[in-house]
Every structure is written in C-alpha cells, then in structure tokens.
Amino acid sequence: MDKYKVTIGLEIHAELKTRTKMFCDSKNDPDEKRPNVNICPICMGHPGTLPAINKEAVKKVLEIGVAVGGTVADFTEFDRKNYFYPDIPKGYQISQYKYPLILGGSINGVRLTRIHLEEDTARSSHEDGDYSLVDFNRAGVPLMELVTEPVIHSADEAVNFAKELQLLLQYTGVSDANMEKGEMRVEANISVSDTDKFGTKVEVKNLNSFRAAERAIGYEVARHTETIERGEKITQETRGWDEGKQKTFSQRSKENAHDYRYFPDPDLPKLQLSEIPEFSVESLKKLLPELPWEKRERYEKSFGLSVKYTEFLVGNPIYAHYFESAIKGIEKDKKSVELIANYLISDVVGITNKQQNDAIQPMEISETMIGKLTPQNLAAVIKMIGAGELSSRGAKDLIAEALVSGKEASVIAKEKNLIQKSDAGELTKIIAGIIEQNKKVVDEYKAGKQASLQFLIGQGMKATKGSANPEMLKTIFLEQLSK
Secondary structure (H helix, E strand, C coil), X not given: CCCCEEEEEEEEEEECCCCECCCCCCECCCCCCCCCCCCCCCCCCCCCCCCCCCHHHHHHHHHHHHHCCCEECCEECCEEEECCCCCCCCCEEEECCCXXXXXXXXXXXXXXXXXXEEECCCEEEEECCCEEEEECCCCCCEEEEEEECCCEXXXXXXXXXXXXXXXXXXXXXXXXXXXXXXXXXXXXXXXEECCCCCCCCEEEEEECCHHHHHHHHHHHHHHHHHHHHCCCCCCCEEEEEECCCCEEEEEEECCCHHHHXXXXXXXXXXXXXXXXXXXXXXXHHHHCCCCHHHHHHHHHHHCCCCHHHHHHHHHCHHHHHHHHHHCCCCCCCHHHHHHHHHHHHHXXXXXXXXXXXXXXXXXXXXXXXXXXXXXXXXXXXXXXXXXXXXCHHHHHHHHHHHHHHCCCHHHHHHHCCCCCECCHHHHHHHHHHHHHHCHHHHHHHHCCCCHHHHHHHHHHHHHCCCCECHHHHHHHHHHHHCC
C-alpha cells in the first residue's frame, strides 16, 4: 500500500435546528412521523410561489464559519442547481455555487474549502422494489454543506474529522447532527494513485454512520488498488454503500458542475453581509460557547486529565457538565479531580448505561439515575476517600447505592457500615487473630516472601468486611510481624 497515494475529500451535510424551513414558514420538525404534514405551496414548488431567506439559518452557518476560522463572505447569493429527481419538487434545488457564505477554515488540521447553505430534499422510501413513496416533510429544511480540501489520507483521519465536526455542531446548537436520523450525512470523494498526481475520483454518498464511512472508504481504497494492479482504469462515478453486503455499488456516472446548469436564483435577493451588524465576526464570536478543542485543551492543561478521560468528557457534554459541577472548589487538587473523573466514567456511567439498556423504553441520560447522585454527593465520596474514611471498594458500593436512593454519602456510609476502621486497638486484636491462624504464611513472609504480606492484609479486609483502612492494616501487620 505504501506505493499508492490515497486522497480523500469530504462533503458533509447537516440539517440546521431552526423553527421553520429554509425558504418558507413550514415547520422544521425532524421528529414528525406523519408524512407530508409540514409542507406548503412554497416548499412543494407550486408555480407562482416566492421563497424568502431564513435569516436564522444564515446566522447558524456563519457561526460555524467563525468557529473554524473561515472567512465570512462580504457578498453572497443563492443559485439554482438544476436536476430532476422525485425528491426535488421544484425540479431544482436552491443552493450556493460561486459565492458561498464561508471560505476556508480548518478542523482537526484538515483545511476546508467552503461552507454553504442550501435546502434539503424530500425523503424517499422504496417498498419491496415495486414502488416508491416520497415524504416532503424534509423538503426545504435548511441544510449546511461543508466541503474539505482533498487533504485526508485515511479512513481513520476522515472519521475523526467527521466526529469533531459533529461535536462542533452540537456544542454550538447549530444542529443535533444525529446520523441515525439523517441529520448529518457524510459523502466521501476517494482517489488512489500510484503517482504523485491525483487518481480518478469516486464519490460515495449518504454514509449515515461513522462505521459506514470508515468501512466504505476502506472498501473503495482496496477496490481502487486492486483495479490499478490489474492494469485497469477507475471509472469516475457516484456509488452507494450497501450495509448488508459491506460493499459499495455503482449508482450513476459522476456529474460535473456544468451538468447542473447553476445560475443565480432570480427570486432571492443578493446579500451584502458586511451591511448586517449581527453578522459581523465580532458579533458572531460572542455567540460561540467553549468549543470542543478548547474544552479538550483546558481539561488536559488545567486538570491534568488523561487523554481517555478528556475524550470521553468532551464527547459527552452532559457528563462534562456533571463533572465540572462536581469539581467546583477543588479544581486545583488534581488528584481529587482525577478521582472524580475516574469514578464518574467507570462507575456512574457504567451503572447509568446498564439502566438504559434494561429500560423498557429508551431514556435520555438526564432521566436516569444520574439525577439521584448529585455532583456534590460524588465530590463528598471523593473527600471521604481522601480523608481515609472510605476504601475504593467502599466507594463503589456507596456510589451504586446513592444512584438508587439519592441519600447523602455520609448517611449511606454509616448505614452500610462502609466507614473504614482506623481504630488501632481494634485492628491490632483482629490482626493478632489472623497471625495466629496463618502461621505458615507468617513464616513464609519472615523467610522473605513479600506476597505473603498482601495475603494477610487481604485476610484483614475480609475479616472487617472491607471496612478496615488498608494502609493502617499494613502498618500494624508490619509492626506485629517484626516482633
């Protein structure tokens, strides 16, 4: 594979979270199950109707453009992209061609070509191969399209880029970007060459999961390579991904821009964005929250969190908010902060996920038991560990109980007898009995077998049902064994 140059460019579409569609007042509701209810003469393309630009949609795309360091257009316009397909009611799609809203920018080190705004198509369903149905609820929904430069060279790099874009869309509230619902769709342009020049480009459309994107790109790279090695030529075309067969299939020959006969839409005004104060870069920057890469850097530098913990929290904003609430007041105590992250991700998330899997109906995280263990209660557990009052085993048991009951950590610790025994006199009596009952192990320790000490400490934890302070147990054992 080293002798082949793999080049990938991505085109990613994301439906925007707006009240109405892009050019009309029909409701933008991705959760509507009834077909053809959120429609009107404008989005259905009836003759004589006039579109009007959704200002909020324009603003959302500009926000993303500023977030990625792109250049906001001074002049922009909408164009008609002409082609006939059953899911395009007008016979053309309103999009942007020569003058997009955003030029340039980068995400994850991947350079962007442009970000523009268009309207989505309707949704087609094919019934047993006999006929097709079209639901126009989605027709006209605001759709952001982001195009990268052809600077990606592997499926992993492509998927990591798409995941970071999804996080950006979700952090800013521009889109829910749920791939299962089709709110974010990936298209990959792939070429393989055995020279320094680009190979013949093949586009794979409508990849609706990161897994599908990774496998489709991998499949195409292998297919191109095998074709070149046979001395055959790659055909420039558009292909689809068959999830069942785990392979791509040919759909149609690849169109070029001139095939769509782009021309400026005569029914929509040109926009001079520099004359709209709320579209200035300064105004748009004020709308931006902390971005995924900014949060990632803060967690690693300020808290010293591992990459594993950081990536989980950055990728799960609800848990990140919980984490930040739990560490309030102890941000500078890096050991306690890391413990909170550890117990949150290992125990709280594990129990929460199990509850979700066991639920009869799917539940949002906010509706699960995480609400019964407040961030302050989790912080209290960590303080008890730091004070030597609670063992790691006891902490796990306490968290599991608190998630169910919602009781205070200190209350549960007393009720369940989880407070570590640190009374030297009481522990000395218990240890004396263990030494008496395990004379062979004691002799092995005195003969130099260090593992025997751990066995004895384990017996001490067992005798106290896990409530003894293991460090104090070790100290007293060493004192008694040295006699």
